[in-house]
Amino acid sequence: MRLFRNNAWRTLACAVLLVVVVVSLAANWLAPAGYAKQYREATDAAPSGQHWLGTDEIGRDRFARVLYGTRISLLLAPAAALLSTLMAALIGGLAGYLGGTWTRAAMAVTDLFLSLPWLFLLITVRAVMPLNVTPLASVVVTFLLLGLLGWTSAARVLCATAGSLRDSDFVRQARALGVRPLRLFWLHVLPNLKPVLYAQFWISIPVFILTEANLGILGLGVAEPMPSWGSLLRELEGLVSLGEEPWKFVPLVLLAVVVTSFQFVLSEQQEAAA
């Protein structure tokens, strides 16, 4: 019964994610005017038939911006997660498989990265990059940084898993048969790391979505006029009370729903990784 209930929640979460992804991909048809078009006669307008979620302070349609922002966050967070998982597989997996000094060196670097608060590390590296980049470049830089710096905790798990595989019977037999180390890693160890890789990939997505939102609110994320959940949430900064303009909370609600859905999908992945 409990298993059925858990599966029902996961199915619902998957359905929600699917709907959000499909709707955001259809942004070009649902909001053909685009995210940057300004309606100068209707700045900071309340929701209406023309603008379902109203307009922002310079007259851009909020519904269009939410759709395009969702698309950017939902497409690039998985891309960053893929990059970080691949890096973790290469660094953690290879170090765990090689063992000895390699494992110790890789874990020392990983521990160093892990001891650094995530946001401090990100804003430090982001500050080294030019802040006056084009909007498209800012999107790429933001998610590239997330991917390049977010591999550490996954590398730790993969290092431990690869270490246990190194001493398994089938790897020993392959080694005794004369299979070369890199070929052994590529053909025998890496395929066995797949369940952990999948789990780490899924775990990283909501983490990156939330981190991008934090960076965006702090003004260090995606540059204007490109929308993302982070830049959309910056509008909350000027609010005086919660009930004043509730439609401004739509990006936050959407983000919370998506992250919650990922948590439900993740519970299965985490069980698989355990």
Add this chain to the structure above:
Amino acid sequence: MPRHRQFASSALLQKIARHSLALVATVLLGGFLAAVLVRLAPGFEVDERQLDPRLNSESVHALVQARAAPHNIFSFYVRSLERAIHGDLGTSISLGQPVSSLLRERAPLTLRLVALGLILSWTSAMALGLSAAWLRTTAYDALTTVLSGTFLCIPAAVLALLSVLWNLPGALAIALIVFPQVHRYARNLLAKAYNLPHIITARAKGLSESRILFWHVVPVVAPQLLAVAGVSVNIAIGAAIPVEALCGLAGVGQLAWQAALARDLPLLMNVTILVTLVTLLANSSADVIGHVLRSQQA
């Protein structure tokens, strides 16, 4: 001294030595990376005052000389290290003040915020985790899980904004950010501990809840909770950036944010190294205390 005691104390000393080595390595490596980033950052040798048309060529030349640095990164690093040993962490480009005095001014507020936030988050997480383990009611457990899950799905910066909206203190915002992470682990650990056979037996024999908690549950969960404590310090310090930046609190987090916006790399690097040292120290202390507890149990 018995042989096993000697073995335990030498293992503890080894652990402390390893952590100390890690701290020193972090300072040296982190310092080197910082020096590389600062030295290679675009416009490092340029002072915007050079563009001031009122300055004559001698003044511009003096500014260029003042900004000139060794082209070799290693000698630049050694010079920076020498200055740092004498307490000179450089001058902030954006604020025009010595970095060390900026850190001295702002660190107390951040430490107070982080400490209060940690106390609040741990108290609430442990209270909810313990009450769920005692009550064993599915509805109550689900309610507390949903509560912490909700905070987990909201970005830290939004929680900071909401705390401004509701006039809540900054420490509470940090507590709300740390709480779900601590609660998730504490709840699972406590639920597992209360299902251990010897604790079920103790309950069946009618031992008081406080005696069960302090004599049987705490020794089981303390080492793992200590590990979580180390991680929670890391989360709380990270949360200080959005909370201080958005709540207008003049702490180290706000300083880091301002430095990032102004691309003030010398300041940002020093703040980051300092924060890394604090978190490493917290994690190392948690690890050493956990080791002592485990060896005492063994």
